[in-house]
Amino acid sequence: MTRSRLATGLVILAAVLMLVPLLWVLALSLKDNAELMTDTASVFNGRFTLENYRNLFGNGDVFRWIANSLIVSFGMTAGVLMLASLAGYGFARLEFPGRNLLFVVVLLGLAVPEQAVIIARHQMFSWLGMHNSYPALILPGLSAPFGVFLMTQYFRAIPRDIDEAALLDGASRFTIFWKLLLPLTIPAQATLGIFTFLSAWNDYWWPLISATNKDMFTLTVGIASTQMNFAQTEGLGFLMAQAVFAGAPMLIVYLFFQKYIVQAVAGAAGR
Amino acid sequence: MPSVAVEPAAAFTVPVPRGRGRQDWRSALFVAPYLLVFVAMLVVPLAMGMWLSTTKGDLFGTERWVGLANFVRLFGDAIFLKAVANTFYFVLLTVPFLTLAGLGLALVLNRQERWAAVLRTIFFASTVLSVTVVTLVWRLVFLPDGGLLGVTAEALGKTPIAFLNDERLAMPAIAVTTIWWCIGLPMVLFLAALQQVPRDLYEAAALDNASRWTTLTRITLPAIKRTFFLVIIIEVILQFQLFGQPQLMTLGGPNNSTRPIVLFIYEAGWRQWELGYAAAAAQVLFAMILIAAMVQYRLSSGKEAA
Numbered sequence: 001m002t003r004s005r006l007a008t009g010l011v012i013l014a015a016v017l018m019l020v021p022l023l024w025v026l027a028l029s030l031k032d033n034a035e036l037m038t039d040t041a042s043v044f045n046g047r048f049t050l051e052n053y054r055n056l057f058g059n060g061d062v063f064r065w066i067a068n069s070l071i072v073s074f075g076m077t078a079g080v081l082m083l084a085s086l087a088g089y090g091f092a093r094l095e096f097p098g099r100n101l102l103f104v105v106v107l108l109g110l111a112v113p114e115q116a117v118i119i120a121r122h123q124m125f126s127w128l129g130m131h132n133s134y135p136a137l138i139l140p141g142l143s144a145p146f147g148v149f150l151m152t153q154y155f156r157a158i159p160r161d162i163d164e165a166a167l168l169d170g171a172s173r174f175t176i177f178w179k180l181l182l183p184l185t186i187p188a189q190a191t192l193g194i195f196t197f198l199s200a201w202n203d204y205w206w207p208l209i210s211a212t213n214k215d216m217f218t219l220t221v222g223i224a225s226t227q228m229n230f231a232q233t234e235g236l237g238f239l240m241a242q243a244v245f246a247g248a249p250m251l252i253v254y255l256f257f258q259k260y261i262v263q264a265v266a267g268a269a270g271r
Numbered sequence: 272m273p274s275v276a277v278e279p280a281a282a283f284t285v286p287v288p289r290g291r292g293r294q295d296w297r298s299a300l301f302v303a304p305y306l307l308v309f310v311a312m313l314v315v316p317l318a319m320g321m322w323l324s325t326t327k328g329d330l331f332g333t334e335r336w337v338g339l340a341n342f343v344r345l346f347g348d349a350i351f352l353k354a355v356a357n358t359f360y361f362v363l364l365t366v367p368f369l370t371l372a373g374l375g376l377a378l379v380l381n382r383q384e385r386w387a388a389v390l391r392t393i394f395f396a397s398t399v400l401s402v403t404v405v406t407l408v409w410r411l412v413f414l415p416d417g418g419l420l421g422v423t424a425e426a427l428g429k430t431p432i433a434f435l436n437d438e439r440l441a442m443p444a445i446a447v448t449t450i451w452w453c454i455g456l457p458m459v460l461f462l463a464a465l466q467q468v469p470r471d472l473y474e475a476a477a478l479d480n481a482s483r484w485t486t487l488t489r490i491t492l493p494a495i496k497r498t499f500f501l502v503i504i505i506e507v508i509l510q511f512q513l514f515g516q517p518q519l520m521t522l523g524g525p526n527n528s529t530r531p532i533v534l535f536i537y538e539a540g541w542r543q544w545e546l547g548y549a550a551a552a553a554q555v556l557f558a559m560i561l562i563a564a565m566v567q568y569r570l571s572s573g574k575e576a577a
Binding site for chain 1: 295296297298299300301302304305306308309311312313314315316317319320323372375376378379380390392393394395396397398399400401402403404406407408409410411412417418419422425426451454455456459460463483505508512514515519533536537540541546549550553554556557560561564
């Protein structure tokens, strides 16, 4: 019993260590910048201000970046759900020449890491003159084979009797897909949607090299750009307010949808 | 949040056509939109990247075929070799700890009580943050002059250490940051596995008066063995792709001590604009990840057989 007490105590201590950096950043964000310049230990003197957040709201950049991140993340999520559902139904239910071969090729795509394609992708978008646009930020993410894999598995698990009965009634393939089967896949759509949104929101490398124009930064890239000349910054508190502002919405969403987010992330990794 | 290369085992069990389905090319229209994007955004760039790795471009963008010269150059490039060594070092610093700590957390927190749920929430929370927020937070921890650790050291009357400027400490500091960011995933993977262990095994053990330790080593650990290896391989693939943390915290320094392969690729490609050279380094990384992915595939197909 004592051993398990010890283990529990260690885990609680670790949880505190997980929280301390966040509380530190939160405290710094509530301090006057000039006071932080002289001594960051001044966070313990109890004088706090909302000035940094007021400045943040007066500065349009962060809102522009949030809007970009929302557009890109929702765009990518909608695109992935649409393409993956159609393809999943096709691979799971329909017969067409070369189907099995194509499916295996798509699955092999799962083993391709971003690094192996990103240089050539960047060149392609350069040739097309498409960098610094929403399509450039969204399109590469639509090619991820994971969604197709997930949806194919899900469609396969639905009993065939459902579509066969509808086929006898003269329903078209598309009607069966759209009216009958798609509503049954909502749990898989939720998993895939959450996973895609989270990946898109936190994606860093591709937006870093594709969106070089400040107006097209996503929030992730924007926050990176503000910490570049970090050593010279006089606005440590302001920087921290940005970190809080960028991190807090994700954490709040997480607190509300924890169950689904954990399932989506674990499901994507464990498959 | 980093992405994981997943290796599906079950998917390869293609169902046998039942004979009554008609082959119809129009059915391919369902998969056509995805295949179009797949070819344009994945197959073509992959092939182009392979071709690029055998070329040398100049500033005007005209490429010249140089065969394997880029690869020969890579393996004689001290900075690249250092980047490979750094990557392995980082994987060694993070993966064993993430796996064991994830398992430990899951074992302690696999219970119904409210406090366990709260702690699980805390340990997974950092996973949803982006790399740029994570590094910003941790730079303010490691900053010698006024960072959390610096302030703590001063309060204890010690001299603050500049972790990120110290050749020996910078990579461990990045590893700590990464563990803080990534601990949630191994924990939830182990939690999911623990809930799959049949209850009656524990009931039988309780009837036999088995000690907690015996129950753990004889029942729990053997039952989640496969998840254990799966977590290791997933984390190896993930941490092999280290990029944002050093790019934002140390720029690969001091003295190249924190430059991993992916940062090398990024710098060769977008700092020196040597696309062929960067592409060659990317192929080397791809080969390494492919090997890890094959191991993962074997493991997950083993799960099917069991």
